[in-house]
Structures are given as structure tokens and as C-alpha cells.
Amino acid sequence: MSRILCAWSPSWAIANWRRRNPSDSPAEPFALIETVRAVRRLSAVSETASRLGLSVGQKATDAMALVPELTTAEAEPEADATALTALGDWCVRFSPAVAIDAPDGLFLDVTGVDHLWGGEAALLEDIRRRLAANGLPFRAAIADTPGAAWALAHYGEDGAIAPPGGQGPLLAPLRPAALRFDQETWAQIERLGLRQAGQLMAIPRGPFARRFGRGALLRLDQALGREAEALEFRRPPTPWFARLAFAEPISEPEDLARVAFDVAAKLCARLEAENQGARRFEIAFHRLDGKTLPLQVGLTLPGRDARRIAKLFAPKLETVDPGFGIEVVTITAEDVEPISSRQARLDTAREATVEEGLAPLVDRLVNRLGEDRVWRAAPVESHVPELAVGRARPLSKSMDGAKPKDKPRPWDPTAPRPARLFRRPEPVDMVLAITPDDPPSQFRWRGQVHRVRRAEGPERIGEEWWKAAIEDADTRHVRDYYRVEDAEGARFWLFRAGLYGDPAAPPQWWLHGVFG
Secondary structure, eight states: OOOEEEEOTTTHHHHHHHHTTTTTTTTSSSSEEEETTTTTEEEEEOOHHTTTTTTTTTTTHHHHHOTOOOOEEEHHHHHHHHHHHHHHHGGGTTTTTTTEETEEEEEOOOOGGGGGSHHHHHHHHHHHHHHHHHTOOOOEEEEESSSHHHHHHHSSSSTOOOOTOOOOHHHHHHHHHGOOOHHHHHHHHHTTOSSSHHHHHHHHHHHHHHHHHHHHHHHHHHTTTTTOOOOOSSSSSOOOOEEEEEEEEEEOOOHHHHHHHHHHOOOOOHHHHHTTEEEEEEEEEEEETTEEEEEEEEEEEEEEEEHHHHHHHHGGGGOOOOOOOOEEEEEEEEEEOOOOOOOGGGGGOOOOOOOOHHHHHHHHHHHOHHHHHHHHEEESSSSGGSSEEEEEEETSSSOOTTTTOOOOOOOOOOOOSEEEEEEEEEEOEEEOTTTOOOOEEEETTTTTTEEEEEEEEEEEEOOOGGGSSSGOOOOOGGGGEEEETTTTTTTEEEEESSOOOOSSSEEEEEEEEEEE
């Protein structure tokens, strides 16, 4: 069962403004102002201003008349959104799955990670304590569903934790607004005099849907766990997550390298216990000032060797600025798939040994040069030679993006191709050939004349007309390929584009590649 933590700041915009302007006095009544349809209104108010009777949406002139000592500033919603996103990235230290609940909240999927703190209560207290230490007054709650966690954080007791499957009794005494109804539904509920969510839960589903609409019923079902609610996480949620926290901050390069190995070993132990391996690992160093410094490495073959993974991270640790110290380090694994330490067949032992010996070298090259710089050529099903080759991972069995069930097709031995295929065919001239199908006996390429001693062909290759409109098919796209050898022994792959008999489009000769 999923467990969702909702954190909400009723004065997020005020707190964020004060972080940017530390000279402001928290004791004075303060409000942020924005222009709404040419009218200046309060967009956020401090606790002091709220106690004096000010509220969000109030006209600025009325607010100044009511509280003359009110201090105001211009609202900056874009800066607030940016800061909330940064705060969401900071929360990765608590859970790898964090979603932004704009404009003033966060959702964390804490399923299976609370044991790292000794329970959900300790996890919740740690989050609230760290946020408060940074001047961010957040309310938080934990429940089975995002809707229930949101309701408890906004309208329930601060720090509430709903037992698994038991959010209903905690939601019942809350105001109906806790169920996130739209404005029209909320107004109708107000007119009916319903004051508690439990009164709505007691209404049968049929009459409820007829009176308030299916949207309101969906909100109620989402809160109670009858309907699923999808969250848009900042990164794809993964259960493969490990975390290390330190009693004292660390900053020395040797310490960073040591903890990179320690946290990798912790995650790899879980992978090994479940016969799993991963192709990508991301480690994040969380500084005292709240900034997160992520590093990524990839493996050519799925692996779980902590020492090898730490070696790949080692060159990148030089880019980590520890600032005043690192207090938490986390690591996540992606592209996780089953692997086995047992040999399946004797006839694959040699192949597996070769790949495993090359994998560390390929991994170092890929992580140093980039994934797009290290690849191998793989066959692609296409009649057009320049489209019949694609890029694949160096040691993979299939093309990038291919489905696992797709079997790789080998190279066709009956249609040999040059070891070097030009990026674009190069024109040749001074071609002597008996029409219509004889190979050339002479041609000039790059200023040098070649006399043909041996030749083989033609191999006719037509265009893939089924991939375009039939009216676009043209005989000029037909190619006749020849493998030829000149008097010096050099071998070439030439083709004639087009067919004889069309004066408007005479055939042209091209050189497409050379044989090694």
C-alpha cells in the first residue's frame, strides 16, 4: 500500500520573500500585493496581518485603511514557483519520488523509506524540523492517498498520520473543503448547510453523483482510496533507493569517495539479494544549505558491483562543491532488470566472458566521452544501404529503442557491404560501361582514373516506395550496385542511379563505399 506525505505552507510566498529579504521584521504585519483585473489585491498575508483581520484577495486600499502600519511588497509568483521546485529537488533526500503541488505544497511518496528514520513519525518530524530551521513554516501529514494527505495537512491536525486504510475516520470531522471540491460544488454544499466531510461520506453514491456531479464523487473516492490519483513526480519513482546520513557534515574529497562507495554498496546489496542489476545510477550529495549536487553514471551491461560503480563516480567527484559540508548522500538505480550469476549454457560462456571483460573499459569510455560517442553498428531492416545501419549500445544485443522481445537480425552474408560506407555517395565521372547492365570498365574518382579488372553485379535496389505516396515513386531512385576491383587491387562499391531510356533524367554514377 502506498504512503503519501503532503507538506503545505499556508504562508509560502511570505516565507520565500523573507528568505530573499532577511532584513524584514517577522513581527510587523506584512502582505504581498498583486494586480488582478486592474485591481490591487493582497496575494499573501503574514500571521500577524491575518490576526489583524487581513485576508488573501482583499483590496489593498481596504487593507491599508484597516491596518495603517501594514508593510507591503510586490508578489513574485515566478520566483515562488522556482523556489518551490528547488525545494522539491531538496526533498529527494527523503524520497526519490517528489511531486510539486503548486503553488504552495509538495507530495512525497514515502512508501518503503520510513524505516530509514525509524518510522513515519520520525520521518515527518525530521522534515518539519529541517524546513523550520530554514524559515519555512510547513504543515505536513501522511496518509494512503494524495487526497487524504492533502486534506489532513490543510485542515487536520499538523503532523497527522493516518493508519493504513484508516483515513476515513480522520477525514470525517474536517470541513468539506478538505476534499478539494471546485467552487461551484463548494457553494452548493454551503447552501445545504453541510459542515463536515463525514456528512458527505454518508450520502449514497448515486444520489451524491446526481446532486454534486461526477467530479465531486471522484474527489471523494480519491481521498478515500476508491479511485487512484496519479501524481506527476519530478523524476520517475523508483524503489531502488539508498540513503546515508552523517552525524557531522563531510567535505574532504577522500570522504566523498568513501561515502560514494558505501552508499553504492548499500544499494547493490539489495540488487544482489533480488538478482537484479541496473544500467544507470545517480548519486546526490545534499549540502547543509539545502542545495543538491547530482552525478550520474551508466553501465553498458546491467551490474551491481559497488566498487566498479564507485570508480566511475570517482572522476566526477572533482566537480562537487561541498560548501559548508555534505550532510546526506542518496543513490538511485534506473533501468533495473534481472540478471543471474549462474551460467545458463556452455556455448555462451566464451561470449559472456568477452563482454564482461570489455564492459569496464566501455563504461569508462562512455562516462568520460558521453553516450553518443561510444556505439557499435547494428543492422536495420531497410533496403536502402545508408538506412540499413544504425547505432546500438556497444555490448547490447539489439538496437537502441528496440523492444526486448525483438530478436536482432544478423548481417546478410549474401549481400556483402563495404567496411567503409560514405556518409553521402560521391559522384564519379569518365565512366565507360556497355549499356544497359554491364559494369563499368573505367571511372574517375577524386581526380584519379581507375581501370576495372574484375566486377560483380548488378544488385538492383529500389526505393522503399511503401513509405511515401505512390505518386512520389520515380525510376531515378532505382540503383544498380557493382562491386569492382581496379588494376591496383583496390575494391569499390559503385552504383548507377536511374534507368536508361529517359532523356530527361539520364543515369548518373556514384561511389558509395570502399572495401577493406
